[in-house]
Amino acid sequence: MAITCLIPADDFRHWWRTPKYFGTADAFLTALLLGAFVVGTLVPNLVKHRRHESRKPHVIVSPGQQRVLLWAGRVFLVLALIGYVTWAVAAVTRGYGQQQLHAALTLEQGALLSARTEYLTTLPGITTLTQVGPLALVCLLLDRRISGRRHTLELVVLASFGLARGFFNAERIALMELAVPVIVLAATALPKSRRRQRSILWATLPLLGPLVLAAVFGALEYTRSWNDFYARHSDTNFIGFVLRRLGGYYATASNNSAIVLAHDATNSLIPRYTGQFLWNFPIVRSFVHIDNSATNGAEYSSYLYARYGNLEFNNSGGILPVIIDYGLVGAIAWWGAIGLLIGICYRTMRSGELRGIILYAVIYVGVLEMGMLFYWGLGRAFPVIAGGLITWMLLHRARARED
Template sequence: MKHNREAKVGNGSIRIWWLNPIVTFALLMTFILIGAYYIPSSSYLSFYRVNKFINETNIIYSILPVVCFILGGVIALLAGRGMKPSNAFGEVMEKKDSFIKMWILLLFAFTMFGYAVWFLIMLRNGFSLNLFISVLSGEPGAIYGIKESFDNVAGVTSFTNFSIPFVILTGYYLFYNKKKIYIWMLAAVFLLTMMRSIFFLERLAILEFIVPAAVVYFSMRSRMNRKIPFVGVYPIIGLVALIGFFGVSEYYRSWLSYYVNYYPSFWEFIVTRFFGYYVTAINTGTLYFEHLGFHWLPFPSSTAEFVWKFPGVPNDAYESLYGFEPQALINNTLATMGNPEFNNPSGLLQPYNDYGLTGALIFWVIVGFFTGLLYNHFKKGHTFGMMLYPIWLVGVLEIPRYFYFGSGRFFPCWVIILAFTLILHYNRKKLTSWRLKGVGAGE
């Protein structure tokens, strides 16, 4: 087996500005909050069919969490300036080849199992080739036929989310071993993710593939001191590509069935609707705290979604324990005062529903601090940071829409990454005396 020895210089510095989560978050939220505030009420009604709840007195409640996140992140970045770099991740990549391949194959198998279950459920519920062709041919409403033929099986279909650590680990491994089989495996997962994003209306899934893959690719090239042309403007290119992908999915989802008769052009519809998902999320989050107030719950609901959607946990678990259901109040507020079509609650403002005003601001300082800490570990080559940060950045980018870090789809990702990190380092410490089945110390 031949390794790409150039990867040994992988502890070089990373000089890509948009990989810094504090900078990226500050720019993103500045742009979105300015848009959400200055878009006139008439445009909210015309484009999004909802009243504008953001005003000059309550916009401060959207600004404060941003400030707290940045404050926590800056503190972490300053505190970690003296952190020593680590070679552990690169050493294991080079010396424990079969250990890494075992994890890659295991994660790939889990991912394929998840997609196989999806497909079998669809077939059981009446999915047919004719329905698929109807979607491709642009038949209005056909895509909802596919959506309706699918029932999520908690804990089983969630196996598809193992694709995230698979993409990250395989992306790194390809800098050490260029075997084509792993490229084909990535291509297979990418194709399935594309289909899932377009036909199952899970557009976040494509971000969960593209962003981690990009972070791994560009950070590794930077560590290896390889020149990356125009890398500073890639976020703009990525935004244009994302809007284009969004346009393709919306074409089948809502343009043909309704909006073709409402907007003068498809492009105006796409740009308006794309940015609408973000500005209306801030508007909806503002509606919630304006109408429901700030209350510190006995246990978090919105920001700990994975707890209440864990396999085997009944739907009424929160109400059974505490006598009320916070999400029911939120849903009722949305149905009566908002627009259920734009139901993103804004991850920026969700903590107000769980921790109240003061608790939410403290919460964002903590999240910002952990984000900065994770980025420090990522820059210095520490395993947990190398593995978790690529997908953590997706959560940072999703904060305007919803709190990704507390979601059920993120839960299996960080658990498997934590397990991998612990086993990897135990394996490294026992490099000459400890054996995992299929792993040789001298590889």
């Protein structure tokens, strides 16, 4: 929001080829909804809890929960591998071979983009299984920490598929979905160091977050857009391109939120911005129609960006569009409720309970993505959230039986 407010309208047009719509009123609404979210997250943590919480909680696990954890990790691993293998086989049957592989590895111009649209298109319902990979990763890592089983082969295979997906399919968010849970687990379950120097170093690591983000983003953007187009057409060097591009993703997302608020007048029974995963279900897509005279279907947002903004930057922002779904009062209540649920999950995690650690680790990606999109409502997030909730219930039942 700060980037969007500070950058002049002329730079918006020059850098990202879109007029600037985001104004003071939009900034105020964003701050209001963020405030509701923050208040919601604080409520569970202000209530006294029966368990003592430490800065580095001891993971609480019973024998029954340990069995559930192991089997959950194995089941999610198998499902994820089925999705990845099916995706790879489908790509090969479509003609993806040694020539395309060599072109991708040597970073030939346009190779990754053409492969993504021609050979690596998804198979609905099958490739979606790959989305439970983060759950498998979290469960296996926790089981490794608790039981001592190493799961080396499983973790290497899972990480390899994830890295290959991020590179060949130019899918940055897939890498985030694997990396962020590992970081959350490390921040939660690593033993507290007795050396003051290490404690200070660990506490200051988040300050390196922006640098790490820019470095990883730049490495991936090199293969995604710089090598294919902007190396020949950009008016700046690669570092300037990366910073401008990275800032552009966030600035244009907030700007697109203002476009949506001003021009999206669609009427639908299903929330379009917070319930996008529902539109991906074939039955729902067949029976629910978006009433709009200009265009219809889930691509209406793209129509708005093409008309008023820049279709190349098509993130709608994760905060303001909730007003379209529920109105202003409803959006305040919605963000307060989302914050409350995340606060409960965080409190459970800080208490050392497995269910809280697992669920919080995989949903934290949505907190990081709030500036660009409402991640928890995407179709890619539905399997991991559903799987996390099922695991939560199974772990709770296993603990209740033993208590």
